[in-house]
Amino acid sequence: MRKVLAFLLPAMLFLTACSGASTPADFDREGKSAGAAETLESVEVTDAGPETVPEVEFDAPLTITDTAVRAVTEGDGEVIEAGQDLKFHLVFFNADDGSVLQDSYGAGQPQSLALTDQLKEADPELYEVLVGSKVGSHIAYTAPLEVPEGSEAPPNQLLVLQVISAQDPPKKLSSEEVAELEEAGQLPTVTLDDQGVPSIEFPDNDAPADLVVKVIEEGTGEEITEADTIAANYTGWSWQGEQFDSSFERGEPSEFPLSGVIPGWTQGLSGLTVGSKVLLVIPSVMAYGDQPAQGPAGPLAFYVEIVEKVPAE
Template sequence: MRRTTTARRGLAAAALALTLGLSLAACSGDAGADPSASPSASSTSAASAADTAALAKVTVEGDAGAKPTVTLPSTPFTVTSLVARVVDEGTGAEITEGQTVSVHELAVSGTDGSAIGDTYSGTPESIVADDQLAPPLHDVLVGQKVGVRILIAAPGDSGTNVYFAEVVDAKDTPPVPARAEGEAVTPPAGLPTVTLDADGKPSITPLTTAAPTTLVSQTLIKGAGAPVTADQTLTVNYTGWLWDGTQFDSSWDTGDHATFALSGVIPGWTQGLTGQTVGSQVLLIIPPDLGYGATASGKIPANSTLVFVVDILAAS
């Protein structure tokens, strides 16, 4: 669950992981190069000609592998739809459908051109280059080569942001299991009862007692994988309920795993899943101060205690 809404892959891997991660998240030129000069510089046909032309005027300076300088032609910079283009083609191995790519990123505010954040001093973000990505991002990744540098402009509620991304690695994506697998753990008394159907989808029997005021992170199934670290990107299945048992979201219902940077979710998820092992199923009870606090979010009222059952399927 992201800081503002439940995590889903989609909008440019949620516009690459900077809106998403530094979330979705969470979802890159030689110095002095003219960005529009690249043979692959055009965006996909889904973007308007005006948006494509606008992104072509954004310039990138800096050497490959180093944090670049991204300059907008004017501010506020706006586009009406997600648009992406290649700035510099890579020289490494070809990026193929379904691979997991590691990308360094930098985000720039379209409002005033200021930097929002970047990953160059830390760990690259990971996204899967498949058809669950928004088409513009998919089209500037798949078929390109490691080292490709791209620009993305994404409109949002608070204005347009521009994202630079540089692919530093691409690896085949291990198959993701459908559910948690491992040793069952008997939880202590006093927690909502979790029941799994034949496919592993959870349901809960809520309690009528007062909700806990501190974070509960209870392992229900202990997976055999490595411990999760706070800087990783997770793939999970999950369901979320209010304390009274009202369900507000579930990846099981959509048939699609959720993928997100653990650094870009509500604090209860970051704290409660860090240290758990891959393959585990975890019951989280998150008090309001580690969730959305006094702010309502979608179907979640303000000051809500949240209950999640999370299957940790993969981490990268």
């Protein structure tokens, strides 16, 4: 589909394959819809719980001429707000014959979607329906497929999303909040050997929900901003303690623009000074996500030494 698959389908590529049903006539008086929502009039959903594929019925084939989004059932959770991070399950249906193509329930890991301005611009209909709906709602979505000229057209698709949770995005903790976590023994401990190569020991607790920037040694160089390119030495670990990358092992610092890295690096390193040595503890949503197409999954920890600000060409 021309929009939402840009946000949802990449995650699906890595997946393994009790309440009463709502009636469209009843729910349309309360539920939200956008676009050519009449396309989805026949869609009915019987909820089977947050971990089980719901029963979905609709009059196939659907005639899909434009983007259509409709809240088919109303959840009993909190109202979803702009800017929040959603967890959801989804089912892909063949809109021509009603068969199930793929779903995320079997993998046992909800997918993620952030209600950002980027989503609002890319898919205003989906954004409009999600914001103001409630956690637990089932949202039906369809849009015309974009098929390259000369390619065989795949079947039209209907997506049904079930929102599992909605949370405010993580924030960068203050130095006082970081000190409290350290005092409580909830942060990793970094140790440097004689050559300055770091190792790490993780505490026996879940990773903090927010971004942690612990300054181990403050640099004396110039301050860096999100617009800068820097050179840095670093090592990265998953929260389970597995090292996945290290410039120390390669023997030289890496250069990168702070605007082109994961949000945890951009927000965590901006405002620091050249020469600083820091521990970053980054929640999953500010790293590569829980089921990334590339990069390690889940919350991460990095030891970073800012070597220099690279002069602009």
